[in-house]
Amino acid sequence: MLRSTRRELLTTLIAASPAFAIPAVPRPAGDFTFHLPDGSTKSLSHYRGEVVCLMFVYTTCPHCQHASQVMTQLFSQYGSRGFQPLAVAFNPDAATLVPDFVRTYGIGFPVGAEPQAVALQYMGISLMERYVVPQILWIDRKGEIRSQTPSMGDERMLEESYWRSELETLLKEPATKSTRPSHRTSAR
Numbered sequence: 001m002l003r004s005t006r007r008e009l010l011t012t013l014i015a016a017s018p019a020f021a022i023p024a025v026p027r028p029a030g031d032f033t034f035h036l037p038d039g040s041t042k043s044l045s046h047y048r049g050e051v052v053c054l055m056f057v058y059t060t061c062p063h064c065q066h067a068s069q070v071m072t073q074l075f076s077q078y079g080s081r082g083f084q085p086l087a088v089a090f091n092p093d094a095a096t097l098v099p100d101f102v103r104t105y106g107i108g109f110p111v112g113a114e115p116q117a118v119a120l121q122y123m124g125i126s127l128m129e130r131y132v133v134p135q136i137l138w139i140d141r142k143g144e145i146r147s148q149t150p151s152m153g154d155e156r157m158l159e160e161s162y163w164r165s166e167l168e169t170l171l172k173e174p175a176t177k178s179t180r181p182s183h184r185t186s187a188r
Contacts, residue, residue, distance in 0.1 A: 023124035026144040029137070032122050034088045034112035037099045042086065042110050044139070050084045051170040052139040053163070056119050058091035059101040063158070064134045070160055072108040074167065081171050082141065087111040090119035125151050134158070138166045141175035
């Protein structure tokens with residue numbers, strides 16, 4: 001009984017701890033800058049007004065490699081409508097591995113690298129927390145994170161059908177909400 005009570009207390013404390021809390025969505029994306037292999041940087045704020053899929057990947061992960069290839073295909077289909085995928089590698093030696101990753105898998109969008117701590121902090125994942133990759137954030141045209149993969153993953157959120165559904169939903173939304181009052185009248 002005492003052991004069970006301690007376990008329940010520990011579970012409650014961990015769940016309530018900010019270090020283990022999963023950030024709520026929607027929430028403001030905030031800016032994020034990452035380094036490209038050529039030494040330049042890209043900022044998330046540069047893509048405001050577009051639907052962004054921000055993927056945090058390991059260059060050595062088969063799931064990340066596949067997701068990046070699918071995002072390249074989706075970019076060719078939806079890019080003209082305002083879709084922009086971005087990837088940030090954060091595995092050990094990511095900065096040196098990104099050029100081969102891009103070349104080998106035919107990635108057609110910006111892929112950069114950042115240290116693990118920087119990437120995890122942006123995603124709201126504690127350094128002490130377990131996580132899977134890829135981690136995917138869907139950001140709407142207004143700069144709100146509308147969907148984020150849970151740290152331990154969600155198979156449904158890592159399927160192409162989910163990605164297409166997110167794209168279709170977010171691409172239909174305007175970049176800003178109208179501040180003009182509605183002039184509609186209801187038919188009675």
